[in-house]
Amino acid sequence: MIDIVDNDPIKIMLVDDHLERAASVEEKLTAAGFIVLCRLPTTTGLLHQIEQHQPDMVLIDLQSPGRDVLESLSVLSHHNPKPVVMFTEEDDPAYIEAAVDAGVTAYLMDELNPKRVKPIIDLAIAQFKSYQSLRQALDEAQRKLANQSIIEKAKVLLMKKHNIDENKAHKTLRTLSMDTNQSLPDAAKSVIELMEKTVV
């Protein structure tokens, strides 16, 4: 490893269709003193973009079909002499697992010192992971909200149909849920289906 190369800042390209996530990864990397050349969605001529931007390293979302494109650069590169080495060449399987789990992987365009690259990948993995848990929390919140509105709808239908108050409607729904061994939202769904059928 040559010292001069070692001191040059590493230029990074981000390939990710999740714009928010890409932005958060960029923010963290920039804050840590790395240079992010660009963020790209997966479908826009990856090879052309690499030629244009000449990155030292590409961080790519596992959901991008572009991974096969990147892997080709090291072998089909008679016209593009830059070697590409996948970082996961490191023989630590736990490391590959962490990257696959988080959904991100990295390709190096030059022979960079793994010690310099590792913090970048660690950062990306951490950002992808926190995005993942954020996403899960958001999905969960949305699911709860959707369930709540289903229950409300079923209650309103029951109240109208049987001319009962909200408390009674809730009780009816709860009894149905227990009797039929369904969750409350599922019981509400079947009530809605049934009511809508009988209306028609």
Add this chain to the structure above:
Amino acid sequence: MNNKMLKKPLPSPEKKEIKLGYMRLSDSAPLILSQELGLFSKYDLTVSLKRDVSWANIRDKVITGALDASQMLAPMPLVTTLGAAGIRAPIITGLALSLNGNGITLSPDLWKKLSNHITNCGSPYFNQRSKEEYLKTNKQITFATVHPFSTHTFLLRFWLKSRGIDPDKDVKIIVLPPEQMVDSIAQGVIDGFCAGEPWNSIAVSYGVGVLAASGSQIWNNATEKVLGVLEDWHLKNPATHLRLRLALMEACEWLADMNNRELAIKVISKPEYLDISEHSLRPSLTGKIAYNRVNDSHDLPNFHVFSKYNAGFPWRSQAELMLKECENLLGKEIEQAKISSISQQCYRTDLYREAARHLNITSPDSDYKTETITDQFSDLNNGINESETPAIRH
């Protein structure tokens, strides 16, 4: 050999819940049909099929255990065991899932230009002079393949060489995801590609591509996709692996009957599987291929081969040929001893034979056969020359 005498009762699976990877391609049919025909359950396995977006992902997920097994490109177990493509891990196969199934599609413009340089009857072939002339007056010709270490790359290189074109010097070869081939050729980003189906048929039906050769016409009955597992996974789960192969072999046998292909098309077309129109899947799977938009379809019943001709057998002769071809891509020689040891380690003919005995299928006696790469494309080229695409004849 008396198969029945060797048949043993099927051992219980070590693992019943299996995650099985596949890609969005017509020749994923065996995996999807195994599921839909209830063959995995017949062998007491609960399989979840996982569609993926890149071969690199499939390889990494098999290595990390996120997938138990997966459809793979035929060279992938060899190259990964060799460690030629970055990551190194021993991956083996005991079953080939399909033979052939690829095509080389050219832009109508490149097809026309090549046809102008026909030097021997009917088929486009450059002689030294016309080639030099052509390359001088034309911009860089770019071809795309779907993965560096794939039959697609090998077929493309064989075909180019047979046309008098040097794949390393005369053209540029890049990799694109199969789903981007049609757009890329339509926009002139590439002049031709070698990909699996339905991407050739889609390019042809949009009129943005002319099918110049099918895989079967270049290297007939080349192993295309295999069932790949980590060697270590096999050692821990030999009975599960056997059951997986048996289910898939039965699905392949079902697919070998052309009468079942329409139903197969209907099933794999569904949104939860390939999510591709039946119309696009039909040509290659029914073996009725149009070379360009205007001419009639031609009969190529072996465009995809499942089960027939011992299609499931992982020929070591093919493994050796593929590794030999990798030398060109890596730009270095692989020792013959290494080629033969990797072929034996990864292409597990013993595992195929074990499964075949259970199904009373006769296996080949040898692990090696003569492989023939053709450079005669009379059938297809006649087909194309009948079309409206003008071909100047001498």
